[in-house]
Amino acid sequence: MxxxxxxxxxxxxxxxxxxxxxxxxxxxxxxxxxxxxxxxxxxxxxxxxxxxxxxxxxxxxxxxxxxxxxxxxxxxxxxxxxxxxxxxxxxxxxxxxxxxxxxxxxxxxxxxxxxxxxxxxxxxxxxxxxxxxxxxxxxxxxxxxxxxxxxxxxxxxxxxxxxxxxxxxxxxxxxxxxxxxxxxxxxxxxxxxxxxxxxxxxxxxxxxxxxxxxxxxxxxxxxxxxxxxxxxxxxxxxxxxxxxxxxxxxxxxxxxGGKAANIVFDDAPIDQAVEGIVNGIFFNQGHVCCAGSRLLVQESVAQELLESLKRRMSTLRLGDPLDKNTDIGAINSAAQLARITELTEIGGQEGAERWSPACELPDRGFWFAPTIFTGVTQAHRIAREEIFGPVLSVLTFRTPAEAIEKANNTPYGLSAGVWTEKGSQILAVADKLRAGVVWANTFNKFDPASPFGGYxxxxxxxxxxxxxxxxxxx
Known part of the structure; x- marks a missing residue:
């Protein structure tokens, strides 16, 4: 690095x-x-x-x-x-x-x-x-x-x-x-x-x-x-x-609020998907209503994708928001930091496996290292509740039908992401996702001419x- x-x-x-x-x-x-x-x-x-x-x-x-x-x-x-x-x-x-x-x-x-x-x-x-x-x-x-x-x-x-x-x-x-x-x-x-x-x-x-x-x-x-x-x-x-x-x-x-699913199929370009995952959950410290806070990855590529994601997270720079090299800034308030901390501690207590890159947090201010949880099930609170911070829950699936069912298994419906090289699969899956915005092979892209909102x-x-x-x- x-x-x-x-x-x-x-x-x-x-x-x-x-x-x-x-x-x-x-x-x-x-x-x-x-x-x-x-x-x-x-x-x-x-x-x-x-x-x-x-x-x-x-x-x-x-x-x-x-x-x-x-x-x-x-x-x-x-x-x-x-x-x-x-x-x-x-x-x-x-x-x-x-x-x-x-x-x-x-x-x-x-x-x-x-x-x-x-x-x-x-x-x-x-x-x-x-x-x-x-x-x-x-x-x-x-x-x-x-x-x-x-x-x-x-x-x-x-x-x-x-x-x-x-x-x-x-x-x-x-x-x-x-x-x-x-x-x-x-x-x-x-x-x-x-x-x-x-x-x-x-x-x-x-x-x-x-x-x-x-x-x-x-x-x-x-x-x-x-x-x-x-x-x-x-x-x-x-x-x-x-x-x-x-x-x-x-x-x-x-x-x-939102608890968006970012769905990665086995034919997705892994490096491109990893960039989209990082942008989806760590942009603005995860303080994004439509953040891709649930990663659903097809089982056959889960290991490869997680290794690549951890490598990429290890290059993220946390620190002074006014430094042009900073990727991860400060959490907005002490109250929000307390909520993020509480929910991540619950994630560990419920049996999910927590990982963060080596990351030195400043002495003053409100900071939280980018974090991912693996071994997450749909019953975990970190998979159900909006954390509104730089915390990603990783779940796996085998078939498109299972991915859609897991993605829709939430009271929220603001956004979702689909990663695959097949246009037909993008359209078929997007059509079944109950979300106001569905991004394909990208995430968190906004345009004033494009409507945004939820279900x-x-x-x-x-x-x-x-x-x-x-x-x-x-």
Missing amino acids: FEYAPAPESRSVVSLDSSYGLFIDGAFDPAREGGTFKTVNPASEEVLAEVASAGPEDVDRAVAAARRAFGQWSALPGSERAKYLFRIARIIQERSRELAVLESLDNGKPIRESRDVDLPLVAAHFFYYAGWADKLAYAGFGPDPRPIGVAGQVIPWNFPLLMLAWKIAPALATGNTVVLKPAETTPLSALFFADVCRQAELPPGVVNIVTGAGDTGAYLVAHPDVDKVAFTGSTEVGREIARTVAGTGKRLSLEL KESGYGREGGRHGLEAYLA
Whole structure:
């Protein structure tokens, strides 16, 4: 293995204030109730900034601002709304280095991922939906589709800026106004996005950002003047939101947890499959709803594939997220690290065999070595529950029918992967997998023109593509 000299990205491209208010009606404002909280760098536990925590009165103000702005914004011709979206997309591209460093500081993900994956996709989503803004009559949702009104959007901490783009871009393109609540542990990129909106001269009130913990999200979801709720996060919280919204007439879309099967057949190109497996579960430290956390490998090639996978895992570099050589960054929070640790300990107690490459963990911050479990059965909790960390459960199968049965034996249905050289097998297996997205001979590939979403306990509704417009049209 090569010894890599450190190649740190400069922190100086980001200028952080000591404290941040809420972004309401085009201006930053302190919280009137609810107080403040601190956001920390998960790689070092250093406090980055103090952030306002929105209480009910603050959420009221944000929703009222969005309601006031809705009439004027929704009345604009689509081509005018498109200009703002194009402007936002260009500013994101211009500030992409600054935003990528900020995202890695606040979230813990490697700079290589935030720079080369997250930020290009964020800009691409705004460009893509800008293109739809004046073509809604041709989107297949009727000749004169109308916006719903005020959208309350709650996003998670794993892809803070990308999830924001998935939510805000289609909402604005279709003429809705937005109140968005970012995750408590990763509020900074949303607050910087508020500054992007000001730079783009977006009319006040069209986008409002309220920061805070779960209570703030609960106020927003339950607010009587919110017409549409969009949530990405855990299945448990999704259920709570569905109960809150039931009977209110609010529109709801949910993108929840997953326990995706990555299926490798005996004719798959092993080296290519190994890269896909590594990308599927260790990308973003496994903090991915659609992560390929269950590897189903055909018995006849299981030994060969596992040897190759272990060799590849031994080359992964864990450490400073701002180092351009880092493959595995920090776990986002102490709470998430505790959950990953607990479930992996249970995996060992239940009899699965645990393996990690030799890996030195830093003294400070939240870290977990990339880990695989072999000898896993479908009864193991590590094969059933979403760990949301860099932990892979390996199961084997003999026939395609067995692979499909094992892949579908989960309450989730967000994504899946199929690795084989036969096109007919790809189509036959993909057709039988109960998952919203099925990748063939690749994994974790996203495109703004392609819809994404799940079945069963992975939620309902689609984001991305033409389908992503529907959630925001009456």
